[in-house]
Amino acid sequence: MLRILGSQKRLCRGVNRRDVLNIGSCGLGALTLSQLLGEPTAQAKAVQRAATFGQAKRVILLYLAGAASQLETFDPKPDAAAEVRGEHKAIQTAIPTVRISEHLPKTARIMDRLTLIRSMTHDNNNHSNVFTLTGHPAVDFQSETHPLDTRHHPFFGSVLDYLAERRSPDALSPGIPRNLALPFRFSKFNPLFQRSGPYGGFLGRGYDPVYTEFDGEAKREVERVGVFGVGSTKEKDPFVSVKPELKFSVSGAAQQQPGLTLDRLNKRKSLLGQLESQRRTVEESQAIASLSRHQQMAWSLLRSQEIREALDISREPMSRRERYGMNLFGQAVLAGRRLLEAGGRVVSIFWDEYKVVNTAWDTHFNLYKRLNNELLPGLDSALSALIIDLEERGLLDETLVLVLTEHGRTPKIIERAKTPGRDHWSNAYCNLLSGAGLNPGQVLGSSDSQAGYVQNNPISPMDVLATMYHLVGIDEHTTIPGRAGRPMPLVANGRVLHELLNS
Numbered sequence: 001m002l003r004i005l006g007s008q009k010r011l012c013r014g015v016n017r018r019d020v021l022n023i024g025s026c027g028l029g030a031l032t033l034s035q036l037l038g039e040p041t042a043q044a045k046a047v048q049r050a051a052t053f054g055q056a057k058r059v060i061l062l063y064l065a066g067a068a069s070q071l072e073t074f075d076p077k078p079d080a081a082a083e084v085r086g087e088h089k090a091i092q093t094a095i096p097t098v099r100i101s102e103h104l105p106k107t108a109r110i111m112d113r114l115t116l117i118r119s120m121t122h123d124n125n126n127h128s129n130v131f132t133l134t135g136h137p138a139v140d141f142q143s144e145t146h147p148l149d150t151r152h153h154p155f156f157g158s159v160l161d162y163l164a165e166r167r168s169p170d171a172l173s174p175g176i177p178r179n180l181a182l183p184f185r186f187s188k189f190n191p192l193f194q195r196s197g198p199y200g201g202f203l204g205r206g207y208d209p210v211y212t213e214f215d216g217e218a219k220r221e222v223e224r225v226g227v228f229g230v231g232s233t234k235e236k237d238p239f240v241s242v243k244p245e246l247k248f249s250v251s252g253a254a255q256q257q258p259g260l261t262l263d264r265l266n267k268r269k270s271l272l273g274q275l276e277s278q279r280r281t282v283e284e285s286q287a288i289a290s291l292s293r294h295q296q297m298a299w300s301l302l303r304s305q306e307i308r309e310a311l312d313i314s315r316e317p318m319s320r321r322e323r324y325g326m327n328l329f330g331q332a333v334l335a336g337r338r339l340l341e342a343g344g345r346v347v348s349i350f351w352d353e354y355k356v357v358n359t360a361w362d363t364h365f366n367l368y369k370r371l372n373n374e375l376l377p378g379l380d381s382a383l384s385a386l387i388i389d390l391e392e393r394g395l396l397d398e399t400l401v402l403v404l405t406e407h408g409r410t411p412k413i414i415e416r417a418k419t420p421g422r423d424h425w426s427n428a429y430c431n432l433l434s435g436a437g438l439n440p441g442q443v444l445g446s447s448d449s450q451a452g453y454v455q456n457n458p459i460s461p462m463d464v465l466a467t468m469y470h471l472v473g474i475d476e477h478t479t480i481p482g483r484a485g486r487p488m489p490l491v492a493n494g495r496v497l498h499e500l501l502n503s
Helices: 017-021 023-030 033-037 042-052 105-109 129-134 156-167 262-277 286-302 305-311 318-324 328-341 367-392 461-471
Strands: 058-064 090-092 099-101 114-120 179-182 210-215 221-225 232-236 247-250 346-351 399-404 414-416 419-421 429-435 442-444 454-456 479-481 487-489
Touching: 058 156, 058 328, 058 367, 090 105, 105 367, 114 454, 114 461, 129 461, 156 179, 156 346, 156 461, 156 479, 179 328, 210 328, 221 367, 247 305, 247 328, 305 328, 318 328, 318 367, 328 346, 328 367, 346 367, 367 399, 367 419, 367 429, 399 461, 429 461
Parallel strands: 058 346, 058 399, 114 442, 179 210, 179 346
Antiparallel strands: 090 099, 114 429, 210 247, 221 232, 399 429, 414 419, 479 487
16 A cells, blocks of 8 residues: 555554545556446545544534423424424425424524434433433433443543543643533532433543533523422523623632632642652552542643633623523533634533423423423524534534434323423434534434334434544544443444435
């Protein structure tokens, strides 16, 4: 094989990317006409793979916790019976053959920049955050509410952070961490239990995302059905609306304590170094090493001017902030874009429950009141503003945008607590992707006439993550060391969705 000096990034079979790209020029003459007109050869497939492998330099995740309804978002069924189609009409989008909910008009205008999957499906029907975010199902039902269970596989952002560190083990903690999450630690405000998913898993706490905190006040009260449909309450929810004074900062665990000057911090670090040197001969477990890494990251963030400036959304014009939506999700997405520009590798924004169970996108109750007044307008503004912003700044071609949710909602509307709702349903639902390496304006797969079951091309969360790994330049068959050092796959059994990629 002729080798031309260039990138040393390698594909899954150990072939250099530049080598593969040169197959076309060096080996084309050896192909027969029947080969050229028939099935793609292994060489041709390798060229196709190389075209998108590693194209995504950064990833931004918009996660709709609680499970968004496919029927009221991206797979409406206007010809179905009333108890299935619901109250919403379907509207035309920038893709002539595709219609989505009437409450997503801004997204409809940019559908030609998006890639829609209408055939998501799996068998984990109870808030499968772990499966969606790691590519491995939760080990048991109880573990879904035990986020620090070390049996969990790590969040994909944690995996990317781990692999980046392995490639450059001597690199100092960056001013902008590689794995950031907004607006607060996942499930922090759930009054009953903590949900699993976006954590370091068996890699250790040091590979948890660096979470932000927010300081802001919601503008208005909204009615909430009580826990599991019992009673009702009123709550000021910042995901509905928030005052402009909203601020983000890194999590309190990494913030400087009041009165602690940099001089005193340096003295503490010097003392800590002396103490650490006394026990360097002690063999550390993976968990202890991970904790040390977490401490180093916290130390770096204390001194990072870059992250403070990136999180300062007051630097943005108010007109732009309003385009993203004056609510906690929209402002967090705007901050996420700023973090990516400042050098962030993976930024995740979680639309999470706030002080009442069965909020966020878990619409067992008050389905249309919440969709029409809170959820759909908030998603519509934030998503459309993000895509246009990335495009105008020349970032979209190297940024992978993921809009994920853990499952869908039941095809038939259910009356609960004297309000309409839809329960959990994982047999068919939707995901959205955009940006680096994707062929925009596509719709992959379809569901039946009630959006209840996949009609063709079933897609698993494992496939979505395998595709993500491919786009960021990591072979989906890569392994990482598990709890006992045994090699563990990045995804349980996923395939790269080459039909979604630019050829």
